[in-house]
Amino acid sequence: MDPLVKKYFRQDMLPHIYCPGCGHGTLMKDLVKAVDNLGLEKDQVCVVSGIGCSSRSAGYMDFNTIHTTHGRAIAVATGIKLAKPELRVIVITGDGDATAIGGNHFIHAARRNIDMAVLVFNNNIYGMTGGQYSPTTPMGDFGTTAPYGSIDPSFDIPTLAKAAGATFVARGTVFHTAKTIRLMERAILHKGFSVIDCMSVCPTYYGRKNKKGDAADMIRWQRDHCVDSADAKLMSPDELEDKLIIGETFHRNRAEYTSDYQELIDRCKGGAQ
Amino acid sequence: MSGKRVLMQGNEACVEGALAAGMRFYAGYPITPSTEIAELSALRLPVLGGHFIQMEDEIGSMAAVIGASVAGTKAMTATSGPGFSLKQENIGYAAMAEVPCVIVNVQRVGPSTGMPTSTAQGDIMQCRWGTHGDHPVITIAPSSVSEVYTEIIRAFNLSEKYRVPVIFLMDETVGHMREGIEIPDPDSYQVIDRAMPDKKGDNWRPFAVDSEKDVPKLPPFGMGWRYHITGLTHDERGYPTSSPEKSAAFISRLMNKLALNRDDIISCDSYMLEDADIAVICIGSIGRSAKEAVNRARAKGIKAGVFRPVTVWPFPDKEVTELAKKVKRIVVAEQNCGQIVLEVERCVRGACPVTFKGKANGSMLMPDEILAAIEGGEN
Ligand SMILES: Cc1ncc(C[n+]2csc(CCOP(=O)(O)OP(=O)(O)O)c2C)c(N)n1
Ligand code: SF4
Numbered sequence: 001m002d003p004l005v006k007k008y009f010r011q012d013m014l015p016h017i018y019c020p021g022c023g024h025g026t027l028m029k030d031l032v033k034a035v036d037n038l039g040l041e042k043d044q045v046c047v048v049s050g051i052g053c054s055s056r057s058a059g060y061m062d063f064n065t066i067h068t069t070h071g072r073a074i075a076v077a078t079g080i081k082l083a084k085p086e087l088r089v090i091v092i093t094g095d096g097d098a099t100a101i102g103g104n105h106f107i108h109a110a111r112r113n114i115d116m117a118v119l120v121f122n123n124n125i126y127g128m129t130g131g132q133y134s135p136t137t138p139m140g141d142f143g144t145t146a147p148y149g150s151i152d153p154s155f156d157i158p159t160l161a162k163a164a165g166a167t168f169v170a171r172g173t174v175f176h177t178a179k180t181i182r183l184m185e186r187a188i189l190h191k192g193f194s195v196i197d198c199m200s201v202c203p204t205y206y207g208r209k210n211k212k213g214d215a216a217d218m219i220r221w222q223r224d225h226c227v228d229s230a231d232a233k234l235m236s237p238d239e240l241e242d243k244l245i246i247g248e249t250f251h252r253n254r255a256e257y258t259s260d261y262q263e264l265i266d267r268c269k270g271g272a273q
Numbered sequence: 274m275s276g277k278r279v280l281m282q283g284n285e286a287c288v289e290g291a292l293a294a295g296m297r298f299y300a301g302y303p304i305t306p307s308t309e310i311a312e313l314s315a316l317r318l319p320v321l322g323g324h325f326i327q328m329e330d331e332i333g334s335m336a337a338v339i340g341a342s343v344a345g346t347k348a349m350t351a352t353s354g355p356g357f358s359l360k361q362e363n364i365g366y367a368a369m370a371e372v373p374c375v376i377v378n379v380q381r382v383g384p385s386t387g388m389p390t391s392t393a394q395g396d397i398m399q400c401r402w403g404t405h406g407d408h409p410v411i412t413i414a415p416s417s418v419s420e421v422y423t424e425i426i427r428a429f430n431l432s433e434k435y436r437v438p439v440i441f442l443m444d445e446t447v448g449h450m451r452e453g454i455e456i457p458d459p460d461s462y463q464v465i466d467r468a469m470p471d472k473k474g475d476n477w478r479p480f481a482v483d484s485e486k487d488v489p490k491l492p493p494f495g496m497g498w499r500y501h502i503t504g505l506t507h508d509e510r511g512y513p514t515s516s517p518e519k520s521a522a523f524i525s526r527l528m529n530k531l532a533l534n535r536d537d538i539i540s541c542d543s544y545m546l547e548d549a550d551i552a553v554i555c556i557g558s559i560g561r562s563a564k565e566a567v568n569r570a571r572a573k574g575i576k577a578g579v580f581r582p583v584t585v586w587p588f589p590d591k592e593v594t595e596l597a598k599k600v601k602r603i604v605v606a607e608q609n610c611g612q613i614v615l616e617v618e619r620c621v622r623g624a625c626p627v628t629f630k631g632k633a634n635g636s637m638l639m640p641d642e643i644l645a646a647i648e649g650g651e652n
Contacts, residue, residue: 010501013512043497048340059501059512064494066343067503068336069366075333079340079348080494082324083298087344087495105336108329261324268319 008032008042010062017056021215023174023200024121028057030177030198031090031119034184035063046087048077050102052094052128054121054200071102074109077116085258088188089116095136096126099155103135110164110193114257117187117194120157123202131205142209161195162250168194169250174201175222176246183248192256199244277456283418283447284309284351286454287377288317290422291349294429295464296375297323298348300337302330302356305389306445307379310351331356335363338374342367343502345467345493347429351377354387357396357403364438365404366504368527371436371480371489373467375428378440379448382635391635392445394557394608398615400440401586407524409531411435411538412586414442416560418452423462424583430465431538435530436488442585444608446558446637473498481509485529531587539589542581545571549578551647552596554617555606556585559638563606566643577647585613593620604646606630608638 009032018025035045045063049055051070058065064087068076073091081089098106098120109116125143126132133143133150136157140149158169168190172180180198187194201207201218212218222244229247232240281289287310299314301307315325324341328334334350341348352360357378367374382388383395396403400412413428415421425441432439470477470490479500480489492498505513506520514520531538544564546552551570553563560581570577580596582589593616597603602625605614614629621627630646632638 010512012510013501042499043495046494059503062499064499065501066340066370066494067501067505068339069362069504072332072336072363075328075336076340076343078326078328078333079298079300079337079342080344081340082326082337083341083344083346083348084493084495104329105333108333261319265319265322269322 004029004032004036008035008062009060013060016060018053019204021201021203022053023123023202023219024054024057026174026177027119027121027180027198027200028060030181031184032061033181034188037181038185038188040088044086044088045090046080047090047092048073048080049092050094050097052097052126054094054123055092055097057092071097071100072105073097074102074105074116074118078109078114081114081116081258082261085115085262090188091116091118093118093120094127095120095122095124095157096134099135099157099160107160107164110161110166110195112257113165113167113192113254115191115193117184117190117196119184119187119196119198121198121200122157123200123206125202125206127202127205131209144209157195157197158249165193166195166250167192167252167254168248170248171197171199171244171246173199173222173226173246175219176226179247186248192253276458278453279456280451280453281418282309282449282451283421283443284379284449285313286418286421287351287425287441287443288313289456290425291375291429292317292321293459294426295347295466296349296429297321298338298341298346299325299350300328300334300341300348301350301352302328302334304353304356306381306448307351307353307377310377310379331359332363335360335376339363339367339372342372342374343494347373347433349375349377351379353379353381354383354396355385357399361404365406365408367438368404368408368410369504370502371491372438373432373436374438375425375432376438376440378442380442380444382633388635390445392558392608392637393633393635394444394559395612395633396442397556397585397609397612400442407528409437409528410440410586411437411531411584412440412442413583414557414585415447415583416557416581417447418450419454420583421447422454423457426462426464427540430463433465433467434488435534435538436491437531442557444557450558467493470498478509479511480507482526485526486533488530535587538584538587539592540583541589541592542583544579546578546580546596549576550601551575551577551604552600553577553579553604553606553643553647554581554593554613555579556582556613559606559608562638562640563643565640566647569640569644570647575647588616588620590616590620593617594622594624597621597624600625602626602628604628604630604643606638606643606646609633
């Protein structure tokens with residue numbers, strides 16, 4: 001058995017529920033690799049997830065894990081982080097979980113810049129409920145609730161995260177494992193609200209509905225259409241037309257919420273009240 | 274502050290009592306008539322090293338409370354009607370995942386936005402059945418400012434002991450009333466903290482118990498006991514299951530956790546019931562009107578008394594069944610169109626007539642209105 005699987009996965013909970021070729025499994029393994037590279041104690045890692053195929057991954061990993069309600073992972077994680085700032089809080093969520101039903105918590109946690117790494121396993125579809133269109137389904141694409149092609153404009157998660165106040169923003173993919181692992185490490189270490197738009201693949205629903213071929217074809221598409229953010233700066237809009245920008249897209253440091261709260265406590269305890 | 278006599282508002286007593294019980298985390302969203310609870314928590318918590326956070330909505334507030342509790346902190350949120358509706362999904366999660374927490378609902382007139390500053394008791398059934406599915410829940414309804422203080426302590430204790438969400442059901446009258454109260458000495462009450470597992474064996478099953486009367490001992494996250502929490506039906510390991518056998522065992526344990534301990538949870542207040550022919554049953558602030566109505570009835574030679582469930586859920590069913598055998602008639606007085614009366618009728622089982630006196634217009638049910646019902650005038 002792969003030593004990483006042995007070390008970080010709950011053997012008695014496997015096999016997982018994922019369809020063959022689902023990108024979520026790869027991303028889950030990327031995360032444990034990142035934790036391993038950082039040498040974090042398992043007891044200090046807390047994984048919080050919402051509801052969806054993506055969110056099921058929390059349970060397979062041998063950390064402090066909590067699978068919450070649809071869209072609410074970031075709000076639960078906010079309570080955990082405030083109550084125990086020493087925990088490394090990692091949120092695993094889906095595109096629907098994070099930006100539809102959980103959109104409000106997503107933007108407000110970003111605004112607060114509370115220290116947590118949010119990994120959005122983005123498969124451009126609602127996988128768990130059988131292929132309905134999501135806020136990241138590209139316009140014109142099909143879902144079971146978009147039988148004529150979606151007329152909804154879609155969110156670009158990194159742009160949304162940056163606008164709301166996230167301080168480390170990046171995109172990874174299932175194909176670019178080494179890069180994605182590295183980004184996950186940085187997101188975990190970053191003191192503030194980090195978001196990685198982890199481009200997953202859902203061959204079962206998104207792939208089939210949109211004639212994207214099988215899982216290998218979808219992952220090959222990622223190989224052929226991704227451009228690193230550093231390289232993208234040197235490219236023209238025309239060249240970037242059908243490209244997906246990956247890597248770090250935004251990074252800055254500003255006051256972090258739990259640290260500021262600790263300062264407030266120190267101030268109140270010191271002062272008269 | 275203890276031992277001192279102070280003038281205090283119900284909402285303030287709720288915060289002070291909660292702090293005395295060990296509450297160190299509050300997440301909420303402002304709503305009348307509960308807002309003073311958030312304001313005072315914001316003022317007091319950081320001084321005690323605790324945390325207050327104003328979340329983006331009530332759904333997030335309930336979620337953050339669950340998170341803080343899972344991390345080992347006693348946590349509370351407060352709201353009123355519209356916000357209470359929004360919290361329901363995560364209240365169910367807390368019941369399912371056995372996360373201790375206290376939810377204060379200072380009731381106002383509904384449905385919908387209703388009358389934000391007016392008193393009501395229209396959320397009694399919502400406390401019991403507001404979230405979907407069968408689930409255990411405790412609800413406590415105080416009737417005075419001093420009772421708010423002592424009962425919120427009991428609410429935290431029961432929540433920690435049984436690992437359930439406890440709904441602290443106030444009403445606008447109790448929340449905004451000011452009374453002189455004696456702050457109880459900390460030696461006069463017990464504060465229950467979360468039980469920790471005994472030792473970590475190789476095959477630790479976090480949700481396993483010896484008998485259905487027992488409560489799983491789940492340690493806070495980050496203390497070396499790594500386990501999984503989920504809102505999916507789960508087995509003793511905390512892993513999701515769709516097995517009908519495991520699911521049956523799960524729901525039976527979850528429900529029996531409270532049912533088998535009901536005597537420890539149920540608390541009722543009785544007033545002049547010893548020789549009573551007529552019992553008035555009511556909860557919360559209406560207990561005050563009912564006592565005065567009973568005094569006036571007694572002055573007229575009518576033997577009346579008051580039975581007031583302080584623990585509303587689990588409902589004191591046996592107690593009401595017994596009461597119905599002793600009295601000639603029961604009057605149920607409540608600030609709604611008929612909620613507690615449904616439980617009372619279920620427990621009375623025809624043993625005596627039941628008169629319902631309800632009011633749902635935002636003004637308080639007055640002693641004379643209850644007296645009229647005692648005298649048999651109104652139905
Ligand atoms: C309140 C609520 N509404 C709806 C659902 C049904 N539901 C479960 S998962 C899901 C969508 C998940 O999609 P996404 O977050 O993109 O994750 P994926 O399954 O694609 O990984 C929905 C709508 C639910 N569980 N709870
Ligand atoms: S439905 Fe899609 S997202 Fe869900 S497990 Fe299958 S491939 Fe993965």
